[in-house]
Amino acid sequence: MSSRARTALPPSFFSFSFGVQKILIVRVSSLGDVVHNMPAVADIRRRYPGAEIDWLVEESFADLVRLVAGVRQAIPFSLRRWRKQPLAAATWREIRALRRSLAAERYDVVIDCQGLIKTAWVASWARRPVVGLGNRTDGAGYEWPARFFYDRLVPIAPRTHVVERTRQLVAAALGLPAPTPADDLDFGLDTSRAASALAALGLNLPVPYAVFVHATSRADKQWPDANWLELGRSLVSRGMSLVLPWGNDAERATSERLAQEFNAAAIVPPRLSLPEVVGLLDAAAVTVGVDTGLVHIAAALERPTVELYNFATAWRTGGYWSPKVVNLGDGGAPPSLQQVKSALAGFGLL
Template identity: 35%
Template sequence: MLPAMSDIARHVPDARIDWLAEEAFAEIPSWHPAVGNVIKVAHRRWRKSWWSADVRAERRGLRGRLHAKRYDVVLDMQALLKSAWLVRQAQGVRHGLDWKSAREPLASLFYDVRHKVEFWQPAVVRQRQLAALTFGYTVMGRPDFGLQAFTRQAQHRAVNTDQRRNGAEYAVIMPSASRPDKLWPEDDWHAVFHRLREAGCSLRLLAGNDEETLRATALIEGFEGAEVVPRMNLTAIAKLLSGARMMVGLDSGLTHLSAALGRPTIGIYRASTPIRTPLVGDSFTASLGDRGAPPSRDAVLAAVEQALIA
């Protein structure tokens, strides 16, 4: 959604944007300079105890905040029943996708204005088109994720430390996923690690929980210059990614974030398809594999070679 925010800011210069976001990811919209307020939603946490007194109080608080402000446009960019439920609580003209365009068609019944956006297109394209139809402009140019602040900080650090000369370059690896059918074979990861170490890169592996930490630790056993990064908030991860020589990761939000930050990024798809969610960014990207057809070791190594010269 970030490029759509950049488009809105460019074409509707006096726009004041509030963004509803799941609390675990609320840092991300706060990075964009066009977003004024981030309103946190805790749907994932609430659904575990929906009718408890504390959760009911939190939901009442959110409803009160949404009712207190009248918006010119209320735009649902997810087209899910859970997001439509939130849209219905906000005051203003409600826009969203039509029945054939929405991921969950029933969500379209909750909008005042419905837009047609072809479903087969990549997600970044769909979001930009939906925003353009809502605000009446034409999408132009490459996607701008609005993350230039991270890029400038990384460039400043690189100049001050001269990473390449001092052997301080690193590659970020995301080898874990919430589903086992997304995982890539250990031997294939080791081949990638060997090539990156030959290129002078230390390895920094990301892990989101104890199980992923154990897997990442086992993967780098015997590799010098490799570490599992302690768990960090999303802003700290973005800073880490922005300074990396490249990232190689499974299809995950952090792999997509690396591409959005303009780093050479290789995504390994095994249980999902890159047709709708390819990596998008200003540097080299490779979205390899597909649902049920993981990329070969050779294909990933060939992409690593391209990323090394990007």
């Protein structure tokens, strides 16, 4: 065990009583995991309303984190870009600048919510006490050598939803009682700022509209095109428009191919920023989509959302905090078209 782990600090060290606390949260990726990390901020503010909370996050997600109430600053972490030019002078200048800025903040505590070597390493750059996960939970990413960067390890029950895993870790790091799923859960997204960002684009979005999130980085998470088309026909026949967002050229091609079947009733918007995506999803009548970050944003907004799972992972990442969020599908039993239609009927849309 490292010298850091041998000198682990007691829980009482992290119980703050005086002044303004400075806390750094480290959760850099992926998009869905960043979303699921958000309620921990509201948990902190509920107990320590004067806390200064910074969040280290992959630069492509920083604008989303800036929408979270209570986050003082979203600090961009540019590892994906640095990996493309590891020997460039500019890369090392940025790394040195980040290390200096983190150390200069003098945080009271740093909480690594991701549990990977890269996140534990960058958390240590702050040169302050680091708290991290003590074990891997079922289905979640975890690299055990990360513990050698931690001053305190927090064990979590293996079968724990990703939202609750972070909430429990943060509570333990600050000496607070462990939250339960029944406690108030708030993702804190500023929908008014998101709506303004979307309005600035000047898109003509016919209301009501449904958002179809067909795109995912994994082919085995996709839903058949035939199902999207039949579901779209059912919604359009009820006076609904369709919006098909995308994130890369391949996804745009799929959106355009599906949209062609519906003529003016379907819209393929330009590539949207994450604040614009939040505005789009918040104003939608419903979002239907596969297990991916945009769908988790819709669920976080507590808007009518149907999450489509092809694996037995809904217990770990699916929305449980609102009756407006419906999780369908399981390992070996992907969601059927009829199940999705029944869910939409439950929302009064079909």
